[in-house]
Amino acid sequence: MPTLQLAAITQANRPAQLPLLSKLADILATSLSVTHLMVRGSLAHGTADRLSDVDFVVGVHDAQLPAFVEALDTLMPVEAGALLPGWRDTIVADLGGVGMVFLVPDEGKLHQIDLYVAPASRIPRLQAMVSTAVLLDRRSGPVAASDIAAAESFVAAFAARPRSCTELLIEHLVLAVLLHKRIRRGQRFVAYSEWHRLHTATKDLIKTALAPASRYWGWYQLREEIAVTPIGRACLGDLDAAIGGPAVPEAADVTEAIERVLALTERACPQALDGLRDAVAAYRTYQELV
């Protein structure tokens, strides 16, 4: 087990998330494929509160990046107890890697764990752009051009892969955790933004389930394509109810939106819930929805 430089975090403050952060860092750093481990965001800057997410940047040898990213959906549930498969983060800035968000229970609460996994060759540029606290630096020698190209190709393909109904459902569940945090902190502008993303995810879920070969972009032609069957009309009714709510939600609005989306999923694409029913039950418990 490598020695992690946690002093930078503990000197800034002593966040409540420190035991979880330390545990996750130990898990990730076990692999010698991991060249760098950094924390960014409020935990790195000493401004974390009890709701702050744990935001890692993970540098991985370029050649091993695909295998590492593919392993995360096994590693995180097995070693960290993640509730759901990772959500492909579509909010995070493009820094040459891939973003994944996991929900991990700890001390009876769900925590948002952001992993930004970048090829080792991109880490110097990333560090120049983003402020981080370095926990581990195992940089090695020059990286072969072919490995760099393979990693870049993987990152591009990962981002371009169409999202499945399951992924879109998970996106809702993750966004709801974010939204509850924004609401508790009174971050109205960010809440507005993420609330819109949640509605967009609902629209995308409906289109993926009921119009997978849609020729129309974004929100166009939804009625023409989807409101042609009872299921389609019911789903668009749900979407209409979602966008008819307040611009900035209260906690109850978010809860209602999640229950609406779960019902919509059961109606339009129940297979998206396969293997996730216990996770959804646990999610409700941790979010105190039951």
Place this chain on the structure above:
Amino acid sequence: MDSTLIALAGQIAQLDAVDSAHLERMRHEALTAQAPWKAEYGAYQSGGWWTTSLMNASGDAADVTIGDCAAKPTDLLGRMPATAAFLADLGLNFMGVRLARLEGNAFLWEHRDYDELHQVERHRLHVPLHTNTSAFLVTGGTKVHMAGGRIWRLTPTYAHGVCNLLGPDRIHLIADVYADGAYRHLARRPALSPTVAEPLPVADQTVLAERLESARNMATLGYTEAAERMLLRLFYTYALPEGTAYDLIAELHTSLGDMEAATRWETAKRRLLALPA
């Protein structure tokens, strides 16, 4: 009851109901008592399995080793009046009574109990106090969620495993009891509702080969222990012949050229499943 359920009921069965108001009081006590939780039987578990004694030979709540005795109450039970009253009402001959807490993402790996205790007829009773749908027991290739509201009987000489996949914590009252008239009265009508037993899918060779390959990839990345745990967890996902998860781990290490680790897991399989050497 169909034949599968009848066979399963020999391994796990529902006995009498527990009064719901009394159960809530016991649940409150279990969730709030200042108990000396101890991790014991480490080889059997992933970590996250904690017990504390309510009745045992020594009367010390921190003593969680199970053994033949005329059990006496611990000081902890003295601070849990609803639980003490429940146990007294049962009128059973207790060998030991524990609270067992299984954290989320924690597992009792496939094993057999009572290996060293064969001479006297005894039974294990569970009273679920705090549970969730991702907490279940697997025995005979069937997943059983031990829902709250009843006393359950587990026959732990069969290979079985327990998990709490996602949490929150699962807390059971576990009583090991000697067979006597009171026990036979309690166990007069064992039943198993079809709604609580769910047969696991059978894993074909393709699935197992794919999982083994995934484990090999994780081990190659350096996540060897995670790969082992991923294979151990297959017992909770698929109906597997006894010991298959251990065999797969030995196969993983053999394929990686680590014969010492392969031998270690073959030995662990024999010990945990109480198989002859």
